[in-house]
Amino acid sequence: MARRLMLALPVLLFLLLVGQCHGGKIGVCYGRNADDLPAPDKVAQLIQQQSIKYVRIYDTNIDVIKAFANTGVELMVGVPNSDLLAFAQYQSNVDTWLKNSILPYYPDTMITYITVGAEVTESPTNVSALVVPAMRNVHTALKKAGLHKKITISSTHSLGILSRSFPPSAGAFNSSYAYFLKPMLQFLVENQAPFMVDLYPYYAYQNSRSNVSLNYALFSPESQDVIDPNTGLVYTNMFDAQVDSIFFALMALNFKTLKIMITESGWPNKGAVKETGATPDNAQTYNTNLIRHVVNDSGTPAKPGEEIDVYIFSLFNENRKPGIESERNWGLFFPDKSSIYSLDWTGRGNVDVMTGANITSANGTWCIASTNASETDLQNALNWACGPGNVDCSAIQPSQPCYQPDTLASHASYAFNSYYQQNGANVVACDFGGAGIRTTKDPSYDTCVYLAAGNKMSTTNSTSLPARSDSGPVPCAKCFATLLPMLAIVMAAVMV
Numbered sequence: 001m002a003r004r005l006m007l008a009l010p011v012l013l014f015l016l017l018v019g020q021c022h023g024g025k026i027g028v029c030y031g032r033n034a035d036d037l038p039a040p041d042k043v044a045q046l047i048q049q050q051s052i053k054y055v056r057i058y059d060t061n062i063d064v065i066k067a068f069a070n071t072g073v074e075l076m077v078g079v080p081n082s083d084l085l086a087f088a089q090y091q092s093n094v095d096t097w098l099k100n101s102i103l104p105y106y107p108d109t110m111i112t113y114i115t116v117g118a119e120v121t122e123s124p125t126n127v128s129a130l131v132v133p134a135m136r137n138v139h140t141a142l143k144k145a146g147l148h149k150k151i152t153i154s155s156t157h158s159l160g161i162l163s164r165s166f167p168p169s170a171g172a173f174n175s176s177y178a179y180f181l182k183p184m185l186q187f188l189v190e191n192q193a194p195f196m197v198d199l200y201p202y203y204a205y206q207n208s209r210s211n212v213s214l215n216y217a218l219f220s221p222e223s224q225d226v227i228d229p230n231t232g233l234v235y236t237n238m239f240d241a242q243v244d245s246i247f248f249a250l251m252a253l254n255f256k257t258l259k260i261m262i263t264e265s266g267w268p269n270k271g272a273v274k275e276t277g278a279t280p281d282n283a284q285t286y287n288t289n290l291i292r293h294v295v296n297d298s299g300t301p302a303k304p305g306e307e308i309d310v311y312i313f314s315l316f317n318e319n320r321k322p323g324i325e326s327e328r329n330w331g332l333f334f335p336d337k338s339s340i341y342s343l344d345w346t347g348r349g350n351v352d353v354m355t356g357a358n359i360t361s362a363n364g365t366w367c368i369a370s371t372n373a374s375e376t377d378l379q380n381a382l383n384w385a386c387g388p389g390n391v392d393c394s395a396i397q398p399s400q401p402c403y404q405p406d407t408l409a410s411h412a413s414y415a416f417n418s419y420y421q422q423n424g425a426n427v428v429a430c431d432f433g434g435a436g437i438r439t440t441k442d443p444s445y446d447t448c449v450y451l452a453a454g455n456k457m458s459t460t461n462s463t464s465l466p467a468r469s470d471s472g473p474v475p476c477a478k479c480f481a482t483l484l485p486m487l488a489i490v491m492a493a494v495m496v
């Protein structure tokens with residue numbers, strides 16, 4: 001019996017690992033308040049090309065929902081504030097909506113969340129009291145269809161739902177919202193749904209530059225730490241401080257077990273004259289660092305290592321939005337689907353240790369073997385690149401496109417360049433102890449294509465520079481750290 005259990009341990013460990021190691025999720029908001037956007041089917045193709053798995057839309061537009069059928073993308077759909085009265089008043093209205101807008105397209109389109117109302121406390125008309133009745137009616141409709149365990153219901157909020165957010169430990173909900181907030185929080189607990197909030201460090205910076213530095217808002221390692229005087233917790237960025245202010249507000253109402261989901265966060269790529277922080281570089285830096293923060297399960301000072309799901313706002317600029325210039329310029333892509341700036345969705349790309357931004361170089365540089373390097377140095381560097389360097393060297397194997405000419409210099413050049421490109425075309429990544437040298441001449445030949453800056457490639461095996469010297473462990477390492485005590489308990493039980 002003991003022997004059989006011992007043999008089963010690897011399987012048990014694997015199952016535990018699957019259950020524990022999934023990491024925070026990164027999605028994108030697909031707003032459509034514009035008159036120049038591509039058709040929904042083209043947008044769905046773009047999202048698949050970017051390997052984005054989670055998308056939020058703000059209604060239940062049938063063309064959009066149909067466009068995401070059989071794509072593997074999980075969709076968060078929304079009930080607009082304008083529909084809350086009808087949804088709250090009559091169950092039949094919700095039943096009809098579900099029958100017409102959801103059921104015909106599910107599960108081909110993987111609808112996983114329904115947001116009932118959006119930032120209702122910011123609405124010009126007071127619809128807050130309608131949220132919970134509408135949520136209950138949506139839940140009842142889903143239960144009739146047998147989908148209440150498969151589709152999660154919640155509602156999104158702005159940070160304005162708090163009366164106080166600094167210091168984070170003093171986070172508190174505005175008491176004037178208690179009449180609808182407490183019943184809603186109870187509904188979320190009963191249905192294992194997250195508390196959804198839209199967070200924008202950009203506005204904290206823009207509205208209070210004397211108190212909030214740009215570095216602090218952008219996750220920059222150069223930012224000055226902020227210490228919460230009540231808890232002693234150290235904050236290195238505004239995002240964490242905002243998340244924890246929500247957590248402490250929930251804890252004050254005895255809802256500390258509620259999971260927090262960030263349904264909008266981002267940075268504008270363009271703004272008015274006075275909005276000097278709204279630039280493509282700052283938007284790239286913020287979103288890159290935010291993605292890394294989520295993927296690495298960095299958590300927050302109050303909840304270190306806590307998984308948190310975040311939706312980046314927004315997929316496109318929206319030229320019909322009212323307000324100041326930045327309101328129309330939060331997009332990641334132009335209407336022609338070209339990138340406004342590059343973004344590493346894996347969260348594991350290379351980062352400048354000084355600025356926290358992705359390391360990039362001018363397009364059109366490659367790394368090849370130096371003619372001054374000895375064969376011993378080339379061989380050692382080639383062995384390292386194809387081994388610990390995690391370079392895919394299959395292309396220089398016999399019968400493959402880059403095997404000929406079968407010379408050490410040629411094979412080393414291919415491996416050196418692959419490592420160089422997958423590490424952000426950083427000068428240091430072409431050193432190889434002096435065996436590598438950069439060139440502006442494309443070394444590709446015949447069917448052997450050398451990667452160049454901007455080429456699409458897998459970055460999951462790239463060797464990354466840390467954003468901070470005190471960065472936490474990678475998700476897998478944390479998973480194993482969690483599993484080891486479990487494994488020890490199982491082992492002890494087996495040996496008894």
